[in-house]
Amino acid sequence: MNDTAGRLEKLVQQVLGRPLPLRLRAWDGSQAGPPQGPTLVLRDRRALHRLIWKPGELGLARAWVAGEIDIEGDLYEALDRLSGIVWDHDEPERGRFPVLRRLAALRDPRNLRLAAEILALAGSAVPPPPPPEEAARYRGPLHSLRRDGRAISHHYDVGNDFYSLVLGPSMVYSCAYWECPEATLEDAQRAKLDLVCCKLGLRPGMRLLDVGCGWGSMVLHATEHYGVEAVGVTISQEQATFARKRLAEAGLTDRVDIRIQDYREIEDGPYDAISSIGMAEHVGSIQFRAYADILHSLLKPGGRLLNHQIARRPLKDETAYEIDEFIDRYVFPDGELAPVGTTTALLEDAGFEVRDVEALREHYALTLRAWVSNLEQQWSQAVRLTTAGRARVWRLYMAASALAFEQNSIGVNQILAVRTTREGNADMPRTRSNWLNTISAD
Template identity: 55%
Template sequence: MSTAQRILTTFEQIAGGPVPVGVRSWDGSTAGPSDPDVTVVFRNRRALRRVLWSPNEIGLARAYVSGDMDVEGDLFALIEGPAVIERIARRDLRELDRHEIRDIANNFLRLGALGLPPKPPAEEVRRRAGAKHSKDRDAEAVSHHYDVGNDFYRLILGPSMVYSCAYWATPGSGTLEDAQFAKMDLICRKLGLTKGMRLLDVGCGWGSMAIHAATHYGVDVVGVTISHEQRELALKRVAEAGMSDRIEIRLQDYRDVADGPYDAISSIGMSEHVGDAQLTNYACILFGLLRPGGRLLNHAIASVAPIAPQAKSPQTFVDRYIFPDGELLPLSHTVGALERAGFETRDSEALREHYALTLRSWVDDLRGSWDEAVELVGAARARTWLLYLAASALSFERGRITIHQVLAVRRHESGAAEMPRTRAGW
């Protein structure tokens, strides 16, 4: 049996069934279909040791991010199709009998894959100081994700620099830039923005929403972020737009904002960082910053299944490499927190299919600028992002996760909410 065939056989044992991909080994041997859509290349034995020591998605991610394992062909075909990665990553090896475990162990032995666990790639987050969702720990987590480099984000996001779900009013029409404009405009209309209003943009990113609202709706905006690099570029973009007198960008945690009342608050792709334990406090803080009659638009990714008890050290690729301490919560948790804070929920719109399209566009942008991306952040980080964006697109397409725009209002004591009677009103 060739080295490549033994590798393929071992992974089929772990996956519990056929793995219809090509395999190429460090010795040049190949196995699998004669003309595969995707070939997994094992450049050295260390790739196998990574999986042996972490037989789940962490081991696979470490092998890919480090470059010990590579993918030639369509990455989407590897992740979707027969869901090869998922089957291996989610397989509970405790389900195997002792004969299967013995065979797998013997194959690893013959492949020379036994040995000490390799050091994880530098891009992986491991130890985290402080209590979860404390201000200092949140700042560290946000920095890990957002302070990668503004030029790198520009390659992926394009000129809009909007890092959240776009909105195609007519499916399949318009560019990503058009769809991001439409999304920001939709939020402004839902918030009922008019000239002279005061808007707080929580988690303002690179200032795109603030600039849009000030330019097209004549509002004064305070944007807050805890990313140094985001604030630096946001200030530059605000100045270039001639809006420095209308927009203030602060390096500030939302928990430290104390200059309300605001007429409206937008929170776009930010509450995923808040955490379930802090969600009601988050809602109460925003409620306190709004005037009576003011509206909040909370735009956030959500889970579509009940939350399982979380381990102390989650063994997930996203937690270790992308969003440390991030939590995707069911819509019911978000609405419940808003209502406990005193808000009246007036509308919720799911945009799941829109985010799948957005992510596919970002994948295309990253692939199309691959050499420049590697030059900016290194091959390992570029691999991390390609895997994350592709897997996320498939998660939205399959309905494993979704995204909602929840519109809530702080009502007047009389009960009046100053809301249009129908969605046509915005």
């Protein structure tokens, strides 16, 4: 009787330094590991080739995208058990896929024998081609206008119908604000948009710039409920098309301008307020100070900026920061995370006064779980709208990200900053409760 699963379990245990916390089922039907809980399924021996030739995140990511490995049972529990393999309170930077980093130990020459044994189970030394249709690799200077445009297109121009299925009617692709556990995703996204509008102190007649406006939800909400005139910029063609259609249907095209424009190309300031919600992660560390300078220059004196941004945990040695290969290749090409302290310091260097920082880490975990639920409940349609590989990428990255927020591997923060006047007057309420309880214009 074949015992591929048993042999493989022993080899993986030697690499990880502890037992695999999931049941394992191989392509030949053999099983090994704990009898209870989720099962890691190896549907095809080619997954082992990918692990050997690209140890760590990229190899297993390719196997996942190709459908050669899968999880039966609770995906969150499976990822949580795997993350427990490398849990270390002294090393806060674990990323979304810590177990895949540990598997990269197969690169170590001391593990060549283990790698050879795993390859023998695969039955061939020829690596399979990767599933290229789901990956993105770009050339040219990092965070140049052209390269950023291609990276954004890879992530956002995958079909508005697909995003509508995942995000729901709000079409908001950022952390919601869950005022009570019973709230729906739509309620929570509406509350988030209200929170941003209140922090910005929006009033009728103000001029708002929304940087990275997505499908137009923020400018639509601010115009309808707070009476502003708005400009929304995106470098995604599909987002701009969708946003313009929404605004036309709402009869707001005379009050909102949706542009396909990079933030570096905006020259029509000053604005009374600027929102940047879930966009700064794409800016990159080498560009962030320039980004802060540009937004500062676009605000009138006394104007407010709301920067809503995912943050990673700080490292003892910041030069050791590495971007998750899976995220970089399959999800957000060229995206980077920075500690919240770094972000606030750069905003202050640009001349802003940081007035408030609110952590919403738990809120993003709830948001991601809602998106995963939408995707899983409409899986067949999601595959038809994109590809099976793309749908699998989104399911894995959103579920893993939910756990990363829950486990404090990453966070998300709203930073409210002000371009103060020469006299130092920021025209801010003296207490947080005053602007949090602002009543919308309608």
